[in-house]
Amino acid sequence: MSAPGFTGGRLDRADRLRHDPDALAAATDWRARLLVLGPGYEPQVGDDGRLGWTSIADAPEDAELVLLGLADDRAHFAAITGESGGAPFRSPRLLAALGLMAEGEAATWGAARSVLDWHARHRFCGNCGTGTAPFRAGWGRKCPNCATEHFPRVDPVVIMIAEHDGRALLGRQAAWPQGRYSALAGFLEPGESIEEAVAREIGEEAGVRVRDVRYVASQPWPFPAQLMIACVAQAEDDAITLDRHELEDAIWVPRDEVRAVLAGEPGAFVAPPPYAIAHTLLTRWAA
Template sequence: MIPPGFTGGYLDRADRLRHDVDGLAAALDWRTRLLVLGPGYEPQVDGAGRLGWTTLAQAPDDAELVLLGLAEGRAHVAAITHEPGTAAFRSPRVMTALAEMAPGEAATWGAARSVLDWHARHRFCANCGAATAPFRAGWGRKCGACSTEHFPRTDPVVIMIAEHDGRALLGRQAAWPHGRYSALAGFLEPGESIEEAVARELHEEAGIRVRDTRYVASQPWPFPSQLMIACVAKAEDDSLTLDRNELEDAIWVPREEVRAVLAGGTGAFLAPPPFAIAHTLLTRWAEEP
């Protein structure tokens, strides 16, 4: 079974060094590898699908660093750039690079992208408005005025297919590539369980009521920093009432057709890319008897 995209990272996150200032300083030596990133945190990928790395000497003298982790005795870091305005942007070059990445590389890049973007958007304290500075090896920021500590957050998102009579409900947004359909999704709101969020989103977006929600898999999604929680739920009927603010269209697709499309054949929809949790969700649903 192919693991969900953005998982399977090979770095030891080395939490122990986040609390050890002297140990971290000792780890940042000539062997340290600095992640190479382009504008918008775009990854640089070689012909083998590996991320680009350089030496710490290539970082600015006053660079603030995030310790991504350790591998083969070497620290792997990324430089905080405070690059604005890129929170949810996914350029075609990023999508191409993700499709080319070797296993585990997207997990490293995704973690770096999420935490760097968080730094860019949290330069000032939400408590008092004063400037903050990185601490804990770049996995937090601390206010210099009121000492409030801030940490990167992850926003939970439910992503799901409803099933009815051997068919899966798929929807599309107008901005997606022509023919692309995927699982429906939405943010989990405060005070909700996963099952309640699945039921609410499916009813709000497609007008259906569901039961018997089951968890399938999860995936980090670094645009900017979400945890996608993939589920399947049984629909009580197949009558749809679409929220046109959310969906351009929605269709019920038989399991055999989903299998054919995922295998590279033709069908009523273009499948989501393999690095998206929707692809994992559809694959596992299609493999059921």
């Protein structure tokens, strides 16, 4: 089965260079490449499904750079832009580009998008309020006043289906495309295990009690920087009580119908896109 979207990146993240300014400077030579990004961090994707790169010489003279990694001993960077951090807008053009990317390309773009957005959100020290500056090849920011070091954060999210009598519980939000149903999801809270978060979220959103939570797969999600933790849980019953603040609807779908929808046949729901781990989760459950 295919790996979850936004995984399988081919760049060597080269952590050794993050701690060695001289080696990093040496790697930032004429061969170094710069990721081409448009407004909103939108990627440029060629007909071959590969990301667009240009020479590091095309970076603005005062640009702050993030080392994405090495490929064939050539350094690959992204430039920290003046964009402000905020709720990411996924334009139709971006969604189309995600569907065109060759294997591993979305992982590289997703890492760049997440860390650049983090820089936009963390220009000031959370401890004293002083403006911060990038260090460690762009994988951190440091306060010149109190010396506090800040690093990109990743927010864990559980995404899961409950199963009961050969059926999967799927839900939909009102803002989604017509007919789209997907796995339920929610952020882990402090002091909570993955298993506890799965049970709480399914109970809160659909009123279904579950047990026997099992892990399936994980995926980085760059909107802006989550780690999606996919699980399946066994439902104790199939009675649904919706939280209308979270879901517009929830349904139980038999395994055969999930298989049919994933195969492109019409059914009771429209499947999540292949780059979403909900698609991976349903595929593996159906199999």
